[in-house]
Amino acid sequence: MKMEPVTVATLPKDMPTSGIYLFSEGDEHLYVGRTNTIRKRLQNHCRPSSGHNSATFAFRLARQITGKITATYTEKGSREYLQSHPEFGPVFIEQRARVRNMSVRYVSEPDPMRQALLEMYVSVSLGTPHNDFDNH
Template identity: 60%
Template sequence: MNEQFRQHIESLHPSFEVLLSSGSFQFTSLPKALPKAGIYLFSNGEQHLYVGRTNSIRKRLQQHCRPNSSHNSAPFAFRLAREARKAPQATYKPQGSRKHLLQDPDFALAFTDAKAQLRTMNIRVVEESNPLRQALLEMYVAVALAAPYNDFDNH
């Protein structure tokens, strides 16, 4: 294995442990002191649901949770809404696109409800500013916790 890559890989588990041992909070009580860049984890009780990465944790959590966030900035809530409404996977064609799904009032309500649900979930964060380790850590955490809403498929 490439030595540099091995060193990155070996740094993942300690960061994973820091993430899980860090205190959780809800969006409505965001701590004043948050790392700028890193990994965040949404959980419902002990069920770990979604892992994300960002260079601006506070801003990214706001994008996920604010009532007026769009389908592009709140992908986790959008996936929850799709699941709640048993809606098909969004496409890049006009018919079936995210925008098209949101024209359905029931789906739009489910999306609003999902963003409200995110605001009540437990959130944990861990700092990671190195972009390569950040990407690897997101995948490591998602795989290790079997986060059901993470999808690393190409779009």
């Protein structure tokens, strides 16, 4: 939290390769993730060409906004179907742009076990509303 936030567009050249990251809007902390490729992962969250498997946070936001929260596990209502749906698709595009403008903080952690624990700890500590540790 001591890190001065940046945006995906202003990521510094000397950032760590692996660790956890936090997306925030103002004082509201929204989502924590972990990865072994921080720069690439942050860019994937908001790249215009990123689909539902890459821009997962934006997809979650679009689900919340459109009310399409529950997975259907059928072709109609699947993630791929929603991504191209005339009501959901434009919201998903807007949310990728929104994520691109959010504040980002990150911390280096190369060990996968520590990454997982740190992701959960930060999410619980900050009460990030878009993290979900349910089994699927």
